[in-house]
Amino acid sequence: MVKNIFLVVLVILVLGLAGYLGFQQLPSLFVQDKKTLDASGLLVATGPIDELKLLEYVEKTVFPFDFIDPEANLAALSRVIQADRSGRLPQDILTPREWESFEAYNLARSTGFDPGTPGSPFLVLTLVYEYGYPLSDPVLGPDPVLDPIIPALQVRPPSLLRVRIEDLRRADYPYPDVRISPESWQRISGFIIAQKETGVGLDTVRLQAQEQAFQFFRSILRAAYPESNPEITFR
């Protein structure tokens, strides 16, 4: 009798251990899974947005590697900060590129993306830079020349409206899935957006957005004044 009880307990323990280790081949008779995904929300604000979007620049970026200068000696940077007695903030002691590397490295380590460990996880993200006009501010200059032959407009150059991270979709993400908490995701995405909004020098993109704006306004004037030769200048 004692022997039988011992065997039953042993079987339960073995099966429990196997289940805990994620042994997927166990018959469903023994393992029950329940997965729930739910999204519920409230409408909290509505209003006009009034934007003309002219262009999107889309790029892929890899966290943390794209944000850490491979030439940077992070230990040395840390020592420089610690040795400084000038009272300056760390970001004022280092160069912008050094500070970005230092900040990215610390963020990566604290969120489980330590680039120094073998096989360290990474995120491949799609960033979208949106260019255009917020229409809450005047786009045209104060004195448009509405001449039917040579109409002329002064136009504000389009600007970067925002940088956003495209929402991840399982079907579009062929890279390894990674562990991450919602809080870590908030910190990483906030860091990336802040870096990209302040650090980009996309002159080529700005020029193409301006060209798109030029064609747009010229087209409108040509439609309004079919016999005209419009002049569009950026102020």
Add this chain to the structure above:
Amino acid sequence: MGFLGIFLLLSSCNPGNVTQTANLRAQIENLLQLHSYEYRYREILYLGDQRTLLGFIPTRDRQFLFRVDFLVSAGVDLTRGYTLSSGPGNKMTLVLPSPEILSVDAQEETLYQYVNQTFGGDLRILEIGDLLELASQSISQDSIERGILHQAKQEAESLVRSFFLSLGIDEVVLEWAPHG
């Protein structure tokens, strides 16, 4: 003249053009979209994942609860095509594609974590993606039912008329074409 909207059209615009830059990981896409109305949603997202052995031995109990704001933007996508014709007199006729949902986007900076219970495994980035996708679908439908497209149309009309008025055209006939 202070407030000037914009937009419109023209066959000479090439809004669907895509330019591959020197960086193979990037590309430029020309657009022409008038975003005229926006809704903000606050979503509570939950993922629960439990596994039991023999019906009563828990081997996994993951629970994640967090909130994030979404922005839904509606307006006119001029890349669908439009026509603008003049006359008679100082009058223009403009045919625009009907308003539609142009974007639904999670605002990561608003993300706030309530519960992060990881017994049996951490949350994965693709599971966050699954939750965001689930929320996006319901938000998009809800915003349409609440009338975002109608509001986007009214706002777009106001912008278009203001713009043409600034060009000395005080009479614009606006027509809306259904999506083909």
